[in-house]
Amino acid sequence: MTVASLKKVTLFGDATARTETMVFLQELGCMHLVPLAPLPDAPEHVQSRDAKDAYTALRFLAEVGTPRRQVQRDPGFDMTRFVAEVLDLSHRMREMRDRRDFLVHRIRAVRPWGDLEFPPHEDLAGNRLWFYRLPVKHRKALEQVALPWSILGTDHRFLYVVLIALDEPDDDVLPVARTHTGALPIKQLEEQLEDTEIALEALEAERLASTRYLDLMRKNLSEAETKAELAHAEQKVLEEDHLFAVQGWVLSDRIEAVLAGAKSRKLAATIEEPRVDELPPTLLEQPDSRSAGVDLAMFYQVPSARGWDPTVMLTLSFAIFFAMIVADAGYGLVILAGLGLGWKGLGNTAARRSWRRLGLGIALGTVAYGVLVGSYFGVSPDQTSVWGKLQILDLNDFGAMMLLSIVIGVLHLVIANALAARAAWGTRHAIANLGWIASLLGGLFLWRASVAEQATAVPVAVLGAGLATIFVFSSDRPIQKPTDWLWRMLDGAQGVSGAMGAFGDVLSYMRLFALGLASASLAITFNDLAFGVMQALEGPGMLFGLLILLVGHALNFGLALMSGVVHGLRLNYIEFYKWGLPDEGVAFRPLTRKELQE
Incomplete structure (x- = not known):
């Protein structure tokens, strides 16, 4: 459950073994290739790693409203040839449509002058x-x-x-x-238009007949993607003087498999550890049950391979922030009900089951926080009831909710700095991260002490020690001449200037309180409006009140969901990543075969 350890492997051999070697590496599926040869100067000669032609042909046929009966078995079906034929058909149809449109426009332009x-x-x-x-x-x-x-x-x-x-x-x-108007009379133009429309109908019939192979195309897309991936990879291979070289990053536990294949093909191989100035691609090693967290972690920014795996922390904090923004147990139950309706459909693959678990955690967290703040579709429970006794937070207590949001923000950034320090331990930056932890906690305690009119000597000392640590250890510039000390001091001053940024980042967590209060206030407003209409109008007032409840809560629920996702992720991607994962990496994408579609 960490960032995978990678090593750089280079294979050398006779050029005649190049294709066989690339196919072997693709079958093995564990090498992220490093380009050794420059790409072609002409963009049209650069091979894409995606089967664009196959997808274009598939979309062209899939646009037909009523495809023909599907062929399930055809031993002579050649995906490459069929894709080329479909693309040629698409090109001919496009030309014929352009011809028809031109003739229609020309006839319309010439007709006012008569049959010339x-x-x-x-x-x-x-x-x-x-x-x-x-x-x-x-x-x-x-x-x-x-x-x-x-x-x-x-x-x-x-x-x-x-x-x-x-x-x-x-x-x-x-x-x-x-x-x-051209040189042709309307009569000839109309004859050409008729011939064009007949030809276009014939092409449409050919297109309709081709739709019988849609299922076979979908089943063979993996093969087309595999060939496109291989063609793209071969552009990165260096070939000179009847020799070739291919280089890439390989998982440490797959090195032996690569070396065994190289030995059987009489290839020379070198294995290198990442240099200090070299950044390997990033692969987050997580079980399938946490693949949703990996997707979230890689969505906004790929963490650096020298960093740490944010998957668990990201999913946990996102669920908490989402619950605090929605802030209603009733809305949490609606999410839970929706998840229950799609429960079976989300269990087809490991990835979907992972997202289902994440959704379940978010829904239960939202219900739990809604109980803690005592909000059930905007209705507060009787304080003497069981549900009323479970309410320990009051959204209308601005001071307490503001304190809660700021404490959560400080703790979130403290955890980010602590994890960053652990990943960089042994460097000056790790000590600077510890200085930021002291500064954040010292600033929080200083604020609370000043509000309570208590002694502030200890918080000031902690804050000062943290800022001093940041000033001393923010720079890793080597000292080779006296002027380097000046540059280190400038780097330290720049690091300390980030204190204003830290203050602003902590205040960003106030959105947890503000958005949660807005969601609860809107729910209460719609309830009051609906009940007011019910009391003011006898008979139809009940219907109008129910409509207000339904539409109002649907609107508020949608806004709460959107806010929970956007701002719940924002606090992780912007504030948390800034302090915990400041460096960006490249996703590990090995040369591999595409899985066959069932």
């Missing part, structure tokens, strides 16, 4: 016909035209005029631009 029959070019003594759609209000402009002209048609808005000239008239000959 253009005379041979020599009959016009080298002259050409130039067509204009002239607004009726500019009729007098024709009288100033020196060229021969004629009005071929009119309607209530335009005059359809033709000019005769050797060359195209000047742009200012008429107050409108000329119209492009």
